Amino acid sequence: MDTWRQLKPLEWCKYVNKEVKVTAHEKQQHHGWVFTVDPVSASIVLVTFQEKGGTPTVRVVTGHAVQEVEVLQEGNEETAGRLRVIFTPPGAHTLGPEEVRHRKESLRLWLEKNRIPVEEKGEMLCVANVLTVSAPYGAEDCSSSNEIILARVQSLVESNPDSTPDQPANS
C-alpha cells in the first residue's frame, strides 16, 4: 500500500499523460488522464474529458489513499496539449527566446539612455547593484529591497517607448 508513495519522481513521471485506473481506499476506483503527481504528497491528478465537449472534471486522489495504479492507455501529443491548455491561466502567453532577448536589449538601452547604471548578469539585468530585472523584463519583474529605487525604475520601465514590439525606438 505504501509502494506508490515510495516511488521516485522519475517513476511518477512515467505515469504522466497516460490514462490510468486508480484503486484507492474504501474500494474507490477512479480513472482518467494523469496530469501530474505531486512529489510532496504523492497525490495523483486525474482529468476526465466530457464526451460532448463540456468542461473537464478534475479528480485528485490523495497519495496516502492510493492502493493500485493500472495504466489503461498511453497518451500522445494531442492529449498532452489538451492537458496543458486547461490548466494555463487565461491571459498568459509565452514569449519566444528571440522576443525575450529583444525586450532585454531594449530595456537595457533605455535605462542607459536615462543614465542609469545597468549591467547584464546572465539572464537578469542588474541596476546599480540594488535592483534586478528578470525575464520578461516588465515592470512587475523588477525586484529590489529599496522601495524608492524600485518605484523609480518601475515607472521608467513602463515609459519605455520601445516596450511594444511594433514601435520604433526613439533616437
Add this chain to the structure above:
Amino acid sequence: MSTLVTVLRLPRGPDPNGRGFDPNSPRFVALCPTTISASTETGTDSVEIGEEQRARSALRESFLRTLIAMTNKQVQFHMYERVKVEAKFGASDIDVLNFQVSELQTPIGVQKEALLRCQDVISYSFDL
C-alpha cells in the same frame, strides 16, 4: 442547503499537543511523512539527481497549477467512512496536509469556514 445555519459548536478539540496533533506522536509520524522520497547520494550520480530534481519541480509546478485552478470553486471531498462533503476551496498548506475551505456543507449544517485534514480525504473532485 443554501442558507447558512448555525452549527452546534462541539466542545473544544484536543489542544495542539494532544494525540495526533503532536508532530512527535506516532500517529503523526506514521501518517504525515517528514521526508519526501528521493535518491540517495551514494547510489546515483549527480546527473541522475539533477534529472530527478527537474522532474520533481515539473511535477510540483503542475500540481500547484491544479491548486490554483481549484481556488474558489465548488469541490466535492470524498472522505473515509463514506463521508462526502462539498465546499468552496480556499487554500492549501505547503505539505498538502490541510485545506482551508468555505461554506462547508456537512450533515449538521453549513460551516462558514473550516479546515479539512488531508489525511482524512481519499479523493476530491471539481469541474473546471
